[in-house]
Amino acid sequence: MDLNADMLDVTFDPPTPVLTHCNANVLNYIDSTFNSIIAALEAKPHEKVEVKLKRITSLDTSPQNDTQGFTTFVSRARVKSREMKYCWPGSTAEEAWRFTCLLCILSEIRAAIQSGMTITKRDIYYRQPELFKKQDTVDRYIDDIAYTCGVTRRDLRVTASPKGLIHGLPYIAGVQSVPSPDDLHKISSTSISSLRWILVVEKEASFRTFVENEFHDCRSFGPGLLVTGKGYPDLSTREFIRHILDTVPIPIPIFGLFDGDPDGLDIYRCYRSNSKNMIQESACNLPEMQWLGVDIAESLDDVGVLDKCLTLTERDRTKARGMLARAVAGGPREARTRAMLQTMLMLGKKMEIQALDASADGFGMCQWVEEKMRMST
């Protein structure tokens, strides 16, 4: 069969993004930058092309009284900047390298905005660590691009901090953000030696339900660690889990709980092997993660659960078809994924994690997961 490229692309298609006015400004800036480069190259192939960015050179952050007597902090007028030109081909290797870095970052931002997925500065760095050489390179350009477009970094869909949440690290109480990759070395083998398992939950809401039920202190399995990447995981979350698994003195199992829909399966795949074919990120893959659920095929004789299932949307079907092509290409080790996608398409139904919960308190879901973990170990 002729699998056209856009069918495969669908695999990575996240929920339809909502574009803010600021997002649109950034997209316009990026597109016009690329278009003018192409136009310049076409018109005069042997001449230099250039991109201009404003770079912040100083920030006066001391409080100042403005004309009305109110205290204000940073305002645009009090930022000092100068215009930087990035040229290709550069007069030096250094100049050419800067131009390349800038264009790579612009294309990452464009992809993030278009897909509606927030990425971290670290994600961008890890796309091409040999190119960027250090995280600082990325950070500086991101700030300059935001300033040039007159928006905040958030409008670029780039964040500084990991978005994942954890609960149950032995020496930290309560729900915490995933530790920054730079702090991972502080997690020692002895500090986490009591951990017996890891449960990764797709959605924050379900994660919170497990936290409220103190599931990390599970009766039958001993202490465990709860993690959520809040949907598609960022690199920091996967780096963190990889670090824990590689650091614990005795190997522990890792379980994943996802929606029984095309996105849930895609997110599961993201944890096991990264979403894009980036060799640099493969060190964070979690191929040992076991799928706990949810799988509609396991509930076919349970009308109570089935009746809570939702109807597949057009987008779900298109995405499932693209993923099915990938799963078939993946051969026997993707057999389960293939079967789940085919069952979904046949039934025209998808099952969310919440369907497991007969009562609203999450107790049923915890029991179900405990039973599943018992069967998987």
Next chain:
Amino acid sequence: MPLAKHSMILARHHAHTTDIFTLAATPTQIISGSGSPDIKVHSTTTPDFEISQVLKSAHPLGTHHLSLSANHTTLVSVGFSGETKIWRFVDGIWKAAGEIPAAKKAGEFWAPALSSDGQYLVGTTYDGRVNVWELVRDEKDGVKVTPKKFAEWETRGGFGLAVDVSSDNTLTATSHPSGNIYVFNTSTTRLTHSLPTQASPVRTIRFSPGGTLLAAAGDARIISLYDARSGEAVANLGGHDAWITSLDWSHTGEYLLSGSMDGKVKVWSVETRTCVATHSESEAQGLWSVQWLPKGETSGERTKAERFVTAGNGRLISIYREASGGA
């Protein structure tokens, strides 16, 4: 009519096993489509139901529907990537006769049905349309057909889960997730009835052999019988405990076969409107397809016991036979 399971299991369907989603049966063959690329043809005239033909790599992502014309000469298969293939039975084997390529939108061709002579093909879509193709024969080539879009009808029922054409080709019925059933007059392309049923998906719909009754079933776990001409509800058959995925009328129209997602297959007497036999797949696996095996035309064939076949996510094809001298 107590039915004994003819303790015959045909063998694993594929090298690496996948769900069997669809079956079609001729007087001499059972044809099966599954989650794997190949469509397999099993002979019902040999004692061990051996595989007589493999339609190799028919659908790379698997086959979700098969539909056979009433004269058993034309077969349609629909694959998960969206492509539809037409096969014709010539010189004792199935030959590739034509194809409707996959559309960009997933589900642009979902459930198929053929007119009794195999000349017209009906297909449902993801948004409730019904497409009709004429399969134009190539006069010189004895096999090839060219699908030519013939008509397009609108329903407002959403995804077209199932479709059937009556044996005299005058009526076409579709069923939808909303529970709605639409019946079209094929020659005038007029919508003759919109049957509001249970407010849950209707997954299977079949006209009786004489075309007088229409049977429909799905997530409501009830089989509804309608008068096909007037659209009036005639009876509801209750007894399944899970979603019903497949229905089939016996050749004479006396019996109705139903299969459900909890692995139960039931035989219903249409006259008494009662369930006369229930069987359960050993591993309680969901059934995707149940079919009566048609008998041949000879008088010897006619007196043979009724047989039917089931398949599903148990990945086996099971053949059942009416117990002899049943009480």
